[in-house]
Amino acid sequence: MDTPENTGPDELPRRFGPIASLVRRELLLVGAVLVLLALIAIRFPAFVTPANLASVFNDTSILIIMALGQAAVIITRSIDLSVAANVALTGMTVALLNAHVPELPLLLLVALAFLQGLVLGAVNGFLVWKVGIPSIVVTLGTLTIYRGLAFVLSGGAWINSFQFSAGFLGVPRAEFLHLPLLSWLAVAVVAATTLVFDRTSIGRAWFAVGGNPTAAVYAGIDAGRTRFLAFCFSGLLSGLCGYLWVSRYAVAYVDVASGFELDVIAACVIGGVSIAGGIGSVGGTVLGALFLGIIKNALPVVNVSPFAQMAISGAIIIAAVTLNTRAERKGGRIILRPQVAAIPAE
Amino acid sequence: MAPLLQLRGISKFFPGVKALEGVELTLRPGRVTALIGENGAGKSTLVKILTGIYQPDAGEILIEGRKVHFDTPEAAQRARITAIHQETVLFDELSVAENIYLGHAPKNRFGLVNWAAIRARSMALLHSLDAPIKATMLLKNLSIAQRHLVAIARALSVDSNVVIMDEPTAALSHKEVEDLFRILARLKASGKAILFISHKFEELHRVADDYVVFRDGRTIGAGRMADATHGELVHMMVGREVDQVFPKAPATIGAAILSVKGYSHPTEFDNISFDLRKGEILGVYGLVGAGRSELCQSLFGMTHPSAGSVAIDGTFVSIRSAADAIKAGLVYVPEERGRHGAVLAMPIVENVTLGSLGAVSQRGFIRAAEEFKLARHYAQRFDLRASSLSQPVGTLSGGNQQKVVIGKWLATKPKVIFLDEPTKGIDIGSKSAVHAFMSELAGQGLAVLMISSELPEILGMADRVLVMKEGRMAGFFDREGLTAETLVQAATGNMGALR
Numbered sequence: 101m102d103t104p105e106n107t108g109p110d111e112l113p114r115r116f117g118p119i120a121s122l123v124r125r126e127l128l129l130v131g132a133v134l135v136l137l138a139l140i141a142i143r144f145p146a147f148v149t150p151a152n153l154a155s156v157f158n159d160t161s162i163l164i165i166m167a168l169g170q171a172a173v174i175i176t177r178s179i180d181l182s183v184a185a186n187v188a189l190t191g192m193t194v195a196l197l198n199a200h201v202p203e204l205p206l207l208l209l210v211a212l213a214f215l216q217g218l219v220l221g222a223v224n225g226f227l228v229w230k231v232g233i234p235s236i237v238v239t240l241g242t243l244t245i246y247r248g249l250a251f252v253l254s255g256g257a258w259i260n261s262f263q264f265s266a267g268f269l270g271v272p273r274a275e276f277l278h279l280p281l282l283s284w285l286a287v288a289v290v291a292a293t294t295l296v297f298d299r300t301s302i303g304r305a306w307f308a309v310g311g312n313p314t315a316a317v318y319a320g321i322d323a324g325r326t327r328f329l330a331f332c333f334s335g336l337l338s339g340l341c342g343y344l345w346v347s348r349y350a351v352a353y354v355d356v357a358s359g360f361e362l363d364v365i366a367a368c369v370i371g372g373v374s375i376a377g378g379i380g381s382v383g384g385t386v387l388g389a390l391f392l393g394i395i396k397n398a399l400p401v402v403n404v405s406p407f408a409q410m411a412i413s414g415a416i417i418i419a420a421v422t423l424n425t426r427a428e429r430k431g432g433r434i435i436l437r438p439q440v441a442a443i444p445a446e
Numbered sequence: 447m448a449p450l451l452q453l454r455g456i457s458k459f460f461p462g463v464k465a466l467e468g469v470e471l472t473l474r475p476g477r478v479t480a481l482i483g484e485n486g487a488g489k490s491t492l493v494k495i496l497t498g499i500y501q502p503d504a505g506e507i508l509i510e511g512r513k514v515h516f517d518t519p520e521a522a523q524r525a526r527i528t529a530i531h532q533e534t535v536l537f538d539e540l541s542v543a544e545n546i547y548l549g550h551a552p553k554n555r556f557g558l559v560n561w562a563a564i565r566a567r568s569m570a571l572l573h574s575l576d577a578p579i580k581a582t583m584l585l586k587n588l589s590i591a592q593r594h595l596v597a598i599a600r601a602l603s604v605d606s607n608v609v610i611m612d613e614p615t616a617a618l619s620h621k622e623v624e625d626l627f628r629i630l631a632r633l634k635a636s637g638k639a640i641l642f643i644s645h646k647f648e649e650l651h652r653v654a655d656d657y658v659v660f661r662d663g664r665t666i667g668a669g670r671m672a673d674a675t676h677g678e679l680v681h682m683m684v685g686r687e688v689d690q691v692f693p694k695a696p697a698t699i700g701a702a703i704l705s706v707k708g709y710s711h712p713t714e715f716d717n718i719s720f721d722l723r724k725g726e727i728l729g730v731y732g733l734v735g736a737g738r739s740e741l742c743q744s745l746f747g748m749t750h751p752s753a754g755s756v757a758i759d760g761t762f763v764s765i766r767s768a769a770d771a772i773k774a775g776l777v778y779v780p781e782e783r784g785r786h787g788a789v790l791a792m793p794i795v796e797n798v799t800l801g802s803l804g805a806v807s808q809r810g811f812i813r814a815a816e817e818f819k820l821a822r823h824y825a826q827r828f829d830l831r832a833s834s835l836s837q838p839v840g841t842l843s844g845g846n847q848q849k850v851v852i853g854k855w856l857a858t859k860p861k862v863i864f865l866d867e868p869t870k871g872i873d874i875g876s877k878s879a880v881h882a883f884m885s886e887l888a889g890q891g892l893a894v895l896m897i898s899s900e901l902p903e904i905l906g907m908a909d910r911v912l913v914m915k916e917g918r919m920a921g922f923f924d925r926e927g928l929t930a931e932t933l934v935q936a937a938t939g940n941m942g943a944l945r
C-alpha cells in the first residue's frame with residue numbers, strides 16, 4: 101500500500117471548521133438547503149427570487165447570531181436555555197429606556213444591550229463554574245428569573261411601536277448594498293465567530309474542554325473558566341439580539357421570543373454541533389439556522405396551519421439530525437464514545 | 447492441528463488509509479499466536495474486525511472451516527470470540543462486577559439479573575487474576591492497571607474458544623504480567639486459541655508458539671516462534687535494522703533544577719525527597735500502585751500535597767494547577783493518553799499545539815502556518831503515521847496517539863519534564879526514536895523524570911533510579927553496577943521477590 105506519509109501544510113486542504121470531516125458534513129447541509137429550496141420552488145417559484153431569499157436571510161439573522169453563541173456553549177459540553185429570556189429582559193430594558201428617555205443615543209443603547217447580555221451570560225457561567233451546578237439546571241433557573249425580571253421592570257405592560265424613536269426602529273432596517281443592516285450584522289457576527297473559533301486560544305479551549313475535559317485540564321486549561329467565557333459569549337450575542345428583536349418587531353413585552361431557545365438549539369444540532377461536546381463549526385451552525393429559517397418562512401406560504409407547521413418543522417429537525425449522526429458514523433469516528441450527551445457539572 | 451479460525455485476504459479501508467490489505471491469519475487451538483507490527487500496522491483494526499466492531503471491506507473469516515460474518519459485536523461473541531482491547535472501554539459509574547458482566551449478565555429463573563451470581567463469579571475471576579480489587583468497588587476509583595485487570599476479567603468472563611489480547615501488558619507491571627501469563631498458560635492448556643499482541647519482544651518469545659508479522663497493513667511473514675530470531679522478527683516488522691534501544695548518551699549533569707523535600711499526600715504517598723538535576727534522567731521504578739503517577743500528578747498541580755516543599759531553580763514554588771506548573775517550566779506527560787492526553791475529536795495539529803498556543807500566536811491570533819510547522823516537526827521526529835495532520839487523533843493507532851501526546855508536551859519547551867511510561871504501546875523502531883530524543887533533551891540541559899515499569903528501559907536510560915513502594919521511597923540507586931534484581935527487590939520487598 102502507499103505508506104501514509106507525514107503530510108505538510110502545503111498538501112492539506114484549507115479548512116474552516118476545526119475538524120476536517122466537518123467540511124464534508126457542511127457540504128451535505130448545503131445540499132439539503134438546496135434540495136429544500138428546489139422543492140419549494142416547484143410550487144412557489146416566487147420564494148426563490150433573490151429579493152425573497154434576501155428577506156428570508158434577514159428574517160433568520162437573529163437566529164444565526166444566537167445560534168453561534170449557543171454553539172460555543174454546546175461545544176464546551178454545556179447548554180444555555182436562558183438565551184431567549186435574555187433577549188426578553190435585555191430587549192425590555194432598552195425598550196423602556198428608549199420609550200422614556202428618547203434622547204439617549206442609539207449607540208449607547210446598543211452598548212448597554214451588549215453589556216447587559218454579557219452580565220446575564222456571566223451569571224450563568226459563574227454558577228456553572230464556581231458553584232458547580234450543571235448548566236441545564238442553572239439556565240433552567242435563570243430562564244424564569246430573567247423573564248420574571250422583565251415582568252418586574254415593565255409591570256407587565258407592553259411597549260408599542262409608536263413609543264419608540266425613529267432611529268431605534270429604523271437603523272437595523274437601513275439598507276446598505278441592497279441588504280438591511282440587520283443582515284450585515286449577522287454577517288459580521290459570523291465572521292467574528294469564525295475568527296474566535298478557529299484562530300484564538302479561547303476558541304481552541306472551548307473545543308478542547310468539550311472534547312476531553314480531563315486532557316484539557318492537563319494541558320493547563322482551566323475548564324471552568326473556559327465554560328464561563330462560553331456563557332459570556334452566548335450572553336453577549338443574546339443581549340445584542342435583545343435590541344434587534346424589539347426593533348425588528350417594534351414591540352416589547354414579557355413573552356418576547358418565548359420558546360425561541362429551542363429554535364436556537366435546534367439550529368445548532370441540525371448544523372452538526374454535537375450535544376456531547378467538542379464538535380461543531382461556524383459554517384455548520386449558520387447552515388443549520390438557514391435551514392430552519394427557510395422552513396419557517398416557507399410553510400406559511402404553503403398555507404399550512406400553524407399547528408401543522410410546528411409538527412412539520414419538528415419532523416424535519418429529527419430527520420436532519422438523523423442524517424447528521426449517520427454522516428458522523430460513516431466518517432469512522434471513535435466507536436464507543438464513553439459519555440454520550442452527558443452534561444457534567446465539572 | 448486443524449485451524450480454529452482462519453482469515454483470508456481481509457482488507458479494511460478508512461478514508462485516506464488502507465489499514466489492512468489482504469491479510470492472512472490462522473489461529474490453532476492450544477496455541478498462542480503473536481501478532482507483531484509497527485504502530486499503525488493494522489493490528490488493532492484486525493482485532494476490531496474479529497470482534498464485529500468493524501466489517502471488513504474484503505476477505506473472509508472461517509471458523510472451523512465454515513464462513514462466518516460478524517455484523518455486530520454480539521455475533522462475534524456468539525461465535526465464541528472474546529477480546530481485551532487496547533483502549534479499554536469501561537464504565538466509570540458502575541461497579542467492577544457490573545463492568546465485568548455488562549451485556550452478558552447471568553439471569554435467574556425469572557429472567558432477572560442474578561446479582562448474587564454476578565458478584566460471586568466476578569470475585570472468583572478477580573481472585574484467579576490475583577487482583578486486589580473488590581467486586582463492589584466503583585470503577586472510577588481504580589488505577590489504570592486495576593482497570594486493565596477488570597478489562598481482562600471481563601474478557602475472560604465469557605467462555606470462548608478464541609481469546610484476543612491487544613497489548614494486555616502495556617499497562618501492567620512485572621507482577622501482574624506474571625499473573626497474566628499464568629492465566630494464559632491455563633487458557634492454552636484448555637485448548638483455546640490465543641492471539642497475543644505486544645511490542646515487548648521478551649514477552650513474545652516467552653509466551654508465543656507462532657507468529658505473524660504485519661507491515662503497513664499486509665502480512666509479511668508467519669511461522670513458528672522457535673524458528674525466528676529476534677533480529678529477523680524486527681527486520682520483518684520494520685523493514686530495516688533498528689539501532690540499539692536505550693541509548694542514553696553521556697551528558698554533563700549540572701545543578702539541581704527541581705528539589706522536592708518531605709513531599710506527602712494524605713492517601714497516596716508519604717515523605718518523598720529528591721533532587722532532579724540539569725541534564726539528568728531520573729528513573730522512577732515501582733510496582734503499579736506504588737504511587738509514582740500520583741506523585742507526579744501532585745507535583746504537576748492536579749492534586750494538593752499535605753506537606754513538603756518544592757523548589758525550582760532554588761526558589762520555592764507553590765503549584766496549584768497545571769497552568770501554574772506549565773508556567774514554572776514543568777510538564778507531565780500522562781500515561782493514560784485517552785483520558786488525560788489527547789482530545790480525540792481534535793485534529794493532530796491542534797492537539798500538538800494545545801499546550802503552547804502562545805508560541806504559535808501573534809497578537810492573540812493563532813497562525814495556521816506556524817501551527818502546522820510545529821506539529822510537522824514533532825510528527826517527523828517521531829515518525830508519526832497519519833494520512834494528514836488534520837486527521838482527528840481518535841482515528842490514529844494507539845501508539846501513534848501516544849506520539850502525538852508526547853509531541854504536545856515537548857512543544858511547550860519545558861525545563862523539567864515528567865514522562866509517565868513514555869514508550870508504553872510504542873513499537874520498537876519509534877521507541878528508539880523516543881529514547882534518542884529523551885537523551886538529546888537531557889543533553890540540552892533539561893531535567894527528565896521518567897516513570898517506567900520496564901526494567902531494560904530504566905536500566906538503559908536512567909542516570910539514577912528512585913524506587914517507590916506503597917507510596918514511600920524504597921531506595922535510591924546510581925546507574926553504575928545497577929541490576930534488575932536490585933530494583934525488583936527494592937520495589938517488592940522480600941515477599942514480592944519470591945514470586
Ligand SMILES: Nc1ncnc2c1ncn2[C@@H]1O[C@H](COP(=O)(O)OP(=O)(O)OP(=O)(O)O)[C@@H](O)[C@H]1O
Pocket residue numbers: 104431432433434460461463464465483484485486487488489490491492532831832840841842843844845846871873
Ligand atoms: N476509525 C479510523 N478512521 C481512520 N483511520 C483509522 C481508523 N482506525 C484506524 N485507522 C488507521 O488504520 C491504521 C491501522 O491502525 P491500528 O489501530 O490497527 O494500528 P495498530 O497496529 O494497532 O497500531 P498500535 O501498535 O499503535 O496499536 C492506522 O494508520 C490508523 O490511523
Ligand SMILES: [Mg+2]
Pocket residue numbers: 489490491532612843844845
Ligand atoms: Mg493497536
